[in-house]
Amino acid sequence: MKIAVAGASGRMGRMLVEAIQNADDAVLAGALGVPDAPELGTDAAAFLGQPANVLIESDLAKGLAGADYLIDFTRPEGTLKHLEYCAAHGIKMVIGTTGFDEAGKAAIAAAGKKTAIVFAPNMSVGVNVTMKLLELAAKSFSHGYDIEIIEAHHRHKVDAPSGTALMMGEVIANAQGRKLDDVAVYAREGVTGERDPSSIGFAAIRGGDIVGDHTVLFAGIGERIEITHKSSSRVTYAHGSLRAARFLRDKSSGLFDMQDVLGLR
Numbered sequence: 001m002k003i004a005v006a007g008a009s010g011r012m013g014r015m016l017v018e019a020i021q022n023a024d025d026a027v028l029a030g031a032l033g034v035p036d037a038p039e040l041g042t043d044a045a046a047f048l049g050q051p052a053n054v055l056i057e058s059d060l061a062k063g064l065a066g067a068d069y070l071i072d073f074t075r076p077e078g079t080l081k082h083l084e085y086c087a088a089h090g091i092k093m094v095i096g097t098t099g100f101d102e103a104g105k106a107a108i109a110a111a112g113k114k115t116a117i118v119f120a121p122n123m124s125v126g127v128n129v130t131m132k133l134l135e136l137a138a139k140s141f142s143h144g145y146d147i148e149i150i151e152a153h154h155r156h157k158v159d160a161p162s163g164t165a166l167m168m169g170e171v172i173a174n175a176q177g178r179k180l181d182d183v184a185v186y187a188r189e190g191v192t193g194e195r196d197p198s199s200i201g202f203a204a205i206r207g208g209d210i211v212g213d214h215t216v217l218f219a220g221i222g223e224r225i226e227i228t229h230k231s232s233s234r235v236t237y238a239h240g241s242l243r244a245a246r247f248l249r250d251k252s253s254g255l256f257d258m259q260d261v262l263g264l265r
């Protein structure tokens with residue numbers, strides 16, 4: 001697989017470059033950076049002390065010239081620009097970026113008619129299996145249990161709640177025949193009144209170097225159940241992304257997620 005990495009000097013970008021360099025079925029075929037990035041024009045694998053002979057480019061035509069796949073963990077505005085280019089040139093995409101609005105999500109769905117895309121807010125196997133546990137729990141705890149989703153991430157994260165927390169909320173709401181938009185409570189402050197029993201609450205903690213923790217609390221009378229996933233390294237997202245790229249090998253179009261990749265649907 002000839003894979004390019006967007007945001008190549010970011011936290012996930014570097015993790016992906018290293019994972020591709022270590023994979024025996026993938027080669028690093030391109031690297032993208034923002035125009036004013038200090039790393040622009042330098043070797044994408046220089047930080048490993050093992051150059052890949054791939055320079056970080058801001059020009060999409062140059063950065064993607066030799067690539068069949070683009071793995072993108074950047075920002076919504078960057079991903080949407082890359083998406084347009086990849087859809088026009090038949091480059092498959094693995095999109096891990098979070099924080100899209102509805103228009104952004106619709107653009108990704110439309111691009112899936114032209115090229116093959118895996119789009120998921122969390123590429124780890126553990127989180128995606130946790131989604132299935134949540135589906136089961138949500139059906140059993142649909143009455144009498146208050147549902148709260150608590151997530152914690154590093155101090156540099158720019159979006160809240162995390163894409164994973166939002167997906168957890170959607171999985172739970174869908175399993176209970178509800179719509180997350182109708183029941184989500186994203187903030188509480190001051191005299192809020194008693195908790196609406198139909199609500200799904202969210203709380204976001206930011207600090208230090210926390211890679212990514214998610215807990216769903218089902219709080220009933222006399223008991224509470226907590227389902228927790230903790231990432232201790234970003235390598236789990238990088239390995240999941242390579243798994244997603246392999247899944248796309250025999251696809252020329254379509255929009256998929258990690259539930260498809262892992263056969264969990």
Ligand SMILES: NC(=O)C1=CN([C@@H]2O[C@H](COP(=O)(O)OP(=O)(O)OC[C@H]3O[C@@H](n4cnc5c(N)ncnc54)[C@H](OP(=O)(O)O)[C@@H]3O)[C@@H](O)[C@H]2O)C=CC1
Nearest residue numbers: 007009010011012073074075078096097098121122123237
């Ligand atoms: N799906 C999953 O499994 C996971 C998803 N994520 C998501 O991935 C994204 C990136 O996370 P992380 O690596 O921690 O973030 P970083 O900020 O470390 O990296 C982002 C990279 O994207 C670049 N970038 C920023 N803006 C643009 C733009 N407009 N166009 C192109 N490139 C841009 C940055 O360049 P510069 O630094 O020069 O601005 C940087 O290289 C986030 O949305 C995060 O939530 C993260 C981990 C797992």
Ligand SMILES: O=C(O)C1=N[C@H](C(=O)O)C[C@H](O)C1
Nearest residue numbers: 098121122157162163164212
């Ligand atoms: O920004 C991060 O770091 C992460 N973002 C993803 C999200 O928003 O869910 C996935 C993971 O939790 C790490």
